[in-house]
Amino acid sequence: MEKVLMKGNEALAEAAIRAGCKCFFGYPITPQTELSEYLSKQMPKRGGVFLQAESEVAAINMVLGAAATGTRVMTSSSSPGVSLKSEGISYIAGSDVPALIINVQRGGPGLGGIQPSQADYWQATKGLGHGDFHLIILAPNSVQEVVNLVSKAFELGETYRTPVMLLSDGLLGQMMEPVAFPDIQANEADKSGWAADGTKMARPHHIVNSLYIEANDLEEIVRRRYERYAKIEETETMAECYLTDDAEIVVTAFGATSRIVKSAVNKARAEGIKVGMFRPITLWPFPKKELNTACANAKAVLSVEMSMGQMIDDVKLALNCKLPVSFYGRTGGVIPTPNEVLDEIRKLNGGAQ
């Protein structure tokens, strides 16, 4: 297909329809609004359901209901709205049903602001609801990658019967870039063993539930879920390495920030500094092996984020004290500039000599 110009939010929405998403439940919030607006116009024309719920809490519980029937379903919000959805997300995980959740992050905490941020990294990867569970977290860095990852997100969710989050940010949602839609094969997993889609009086009831009467039963179900998590960690990590082969300094960044970092890396390379960039595409599971490989020749690591420093924890855990890890970030909706990152790279380079 010929390339067209699209905003990140609307490209995500279009990709979801093409990937076979049949239901959207949401509540408006800046800077994700174009996403739900686009779906409100397109879903009814294309055989889907768009429903603006009375609140985020209502929307996520509608997602749970649709997911329980095996229907491809998604919701989207921005940071404060995602916090409201966290209880329902925990229920979705506890019910072992797939659903796609979008977070177009803005500044926080609290009501925060409407400018871009990545300060929901911890929330997404470690604490999006109560209980022992993970979500698969995908973090694209271009409008094209947003499109490419949406169908992947649905497939992963169905393969492992787990909620998946696509972690975007205000910058990625609002910016426009050329994009092409690949022919999407909406591969749907076999849901006949669990979907509560009507017995037709021909099979026993399928019960979708997250309540277990006996502690031993709950432990067993959580353990089985963790076996699936182990398989996800083993097989589903994704990362991009940029000029890391000979890099003495490796800068880690995800999402839109990685575009800024790449620009800074190119400038530093022009000054003769051996620097590269490591970008996790899956934030959970964090690509630990890939990071260690990318840092084979590194003397120092720098984590750059639009937060006060959150992914840096996973970078340190993955490197297991092998290398010093420093941090540079802007927060509250302020976007770091390539020159600010370049200065940090220069400082590390001076320190390494």
Added chain:
Amino acid sequence: MYPYKKITVVTGHYGSGKTNYTTALALELAKTGQPVTVADFDLVNPYFRTADFKDAFAQRGITLRAPDYANTNVDIPSVQFDLGGLAAEPGYLLIDVGGDDDGAVALGRYAHVLNSYAETGELDMLAVVSFRRYLTRTAAETEQYLRSIEKASRMRLTGIVNNTNLGPETTTEMILESMPECLALSKHMQLPIICVTAPDFVPAPSIPEHTVMQVPVAVHLPWIPAVL
């Protein structure tokens, strides 16, 4: 150059390049020595707006009027200036309206004032179009958007700016390829094509009987160096 009127209202589908065109036109008109005022009248877009070029405008003596809360965290559509008052001041006035019919609603508030300038031939309301923009790939699709903008604003379009682009991947050929759709739109809506734009990083296409305006790419992503 097209003989621009005292007031130019810039509308279109969001993402067609209204802000970049408005900015480029402001720079051009400033060269005439006449006073130029740009009104950022976009009440629907949180970022990437004319108010981003405050400093670049100030350096060139262009007056910028923008909502007080543009580019802040105040997520409220509000305007603290009066378009009617700005219209009465001497010099050129460029009004950058928010995208689609949603953005054009606010313009409707001033339709009674602005339409009086249209009647005396002192106002153009231009549709910035891009045939590489999703959902406006054809003349028919584009016309739907333009009609809804006219309805919401209670004003009539007077011309078309063909701003077909694919951001940094724009080519001269791409602009030439868009002309048949643009001509079809022009014919069907009975609106003249005021100009065809080309970003200044590609050779200007030669299009007989049409003005080509080379424009700097002012609207840019944070990792692309600013040109203004």
